[in-house]
Amino acid sequence: MPEAETMVKVFARPTSLNEKHFTYCPGCDHGLITRLVAGAIDKLGVQERTVFIAPVGCAVFAYEWFRCDGIQASHGRAAAVATGLKRANPDLVVISYQGDGDLAAIGTAETIHAANRGEAITVIFVNNQIYGMTGGQMAPTTLPGQRATSCPEGRDVATMGHPLPVAEMIATLAAPAYVTRQSLHDPRHVAQAAKAIEKALRYQVEGKGYSLVEILATCPTGWRMPPAVAHQHVADVVTGAFPLGDLVDRG
Amino acid sequence: MPKGKVVVDRERCKGCGLCVAVCPFGVLDLSKDYNSSGYAVVTAVHPEACTGCALCAQTCPDVAIEVYREKAAAGTPTRGAGRP
Amino acid sequence: MAERQLMTGNEAMAEAAIRAGLRAYFGYPITPQNEVLEYMAAHLPQAGGAFLQAESEVAAINMCYGAAAAGVRAMTSSSSPGVSLKMEGISYLAGADLPCVILNAARGGPGLGNIAPAQGDYFQATKGGGHGDYRLIVLAPSTGQEAAELAGLAFDLSDRYRVPALILADGMLGQMMEPVTLPPPRDPGTLPPKPWALTGAKGREPNLIASFALEPTVLREINVKRYARYREIEAREVRWEEVATEDAEVLLIAYGTMGRIAKTVVRRGRERGVKVGLLRPITLWPFPYAPIRTLAERVKAILTVELSAGQMWEDVRLAVEGRTATPFYGELGGVVPTPSDILQEVLRYA
Structure with missing residues (x-):
């Protein structure tokens, strides 16, 4: 350890995280997003009011990693669970953390209607274009031509549809306060994503309503790419299909 | 250049190498040291080059890195710290 | 103060649920339960509760899951096809206690x-319509008065045992208008506390609510503990x-609407000197099971009457275990049989 007299800690683990280890694969952006969410909870000082909702998917254990109340939702229903929590107790700060299969396939109805009602919740949408937990099947966000275990020849848009533009879809609605798409492929984008998550949470605390932060994430295991190569792939390819930036900001 | 130091929690590290790729000064590299989960953990092979910029920690998906910096320079914000 | 009012089942x-301290209702329109949804829309917000018409029955039950986790008394209502949609959520409620x-x-x-009254959902209600080893407390009212009473009891039992409770009514009971004496309203603040609820981890360790345990021995232990409560x-x-x-x-043996009709059968049978009785x-x-088994020792036959092809009948036969004809x-x-239809059947065994 550095000597206390001469060195100070400039990067520490967020206090909203407990000591448990993440269960994600090596190099998976889920861990980074989990840490950014915890950082935002710290920054806003809402740890004692927060309920973290974990989805079904690779983040299924995530409710166990925060020093906050947590709940596990059934596949796709996190936005409905969040609605129930928030309507029952509006003082809670409710964070729904969901992947693309969860939010954009099986949970599309719950996602859109919670957004359309302007539920005062914060939705973190992890778009890694694949079903990671179940072994790399095609997701609603899988890119045209991208291979997955359930589209071994690549996604054929003629029969399998196009990547679902979730942030753009939610941005068409009247109610959401903040809709943005972020990436994590380099430190600058990580810093921007951190700010976006913080803003989304702050809007909830300030009573401004619904926010969705879509984050382009890697799945090095499912994509069969080394983590650093996967980040380069996001920069070169994925951000072309899913443009970054704020789509709605009614703060 | 401020002097920094990284501390890697070897049991949290999964050897993904993202910190190795992002470090501007080549401080870090994967070692032949395996943790109890079987991952080759990251270590500071050139600790003398560390400035405490914390890009490695900002990138680490497993929150396995803590970063220290000399007191004189510690007020410098780490978020968004750019490449030299 | 007891109040006698003329109202549908x-x-x-709905009113009894509000008086029992209900503070979160989520539903979706389906006949023949729309009056519950509409009553909640008109009256629950006035009582300080949250009402929301959900986008689907699936969403409604998951909203209940969230509200229940927050510690308030939560309810949804539906009718058969809609209840089928809720079954996944009901399994999760059961699994999360x-x-x-x-x-x-x-x-x-x-x-x-x-949309006619039927009892074809008995298996779904009592045998686990959703996945996994679980039970629901299932209450079957046969009159408007009893419906009001059981609505309150459902909340009390569900809270006490942390087991979801299902009220199995039918369209006839729901639509029929009768005088009902309502219980006095209860202040949710006076209900037993729920220290497990998600209220924010302030001054305590975080509370976690889930039905998830990857380690088989852990999941087994959770299920064993839950089954101990079921035994209780x-x-x-x-x-x-x-x-x-x-x-x-x-x-x-008949329940719900059929139990009510069976009472008339008993009265008419007795008027004709037929020694017919009813266990509802x-x-x-x-x-x-136990009271049926006791009666099975001394009756000539136990005639199960249902608005189904014979679902509760299986439980009756499990209770009787061959002691008498079933x-x-x-x-x-x-189709709802008349008392005369059933009395004709009774006479075959008298």
């Missing part, structure tokens, strides 16, 4: 079926009504 259950009240104003099925419920909470069973030679299960789970009479498709 659906309204009676969350209290919740689900009302099924059952209709004819399967599939879209029709079976020991303490069986409810039933007996009518003219003391000297009965033919025993009718009020809790379908836990099922009154014939069945049922109607299907939402």
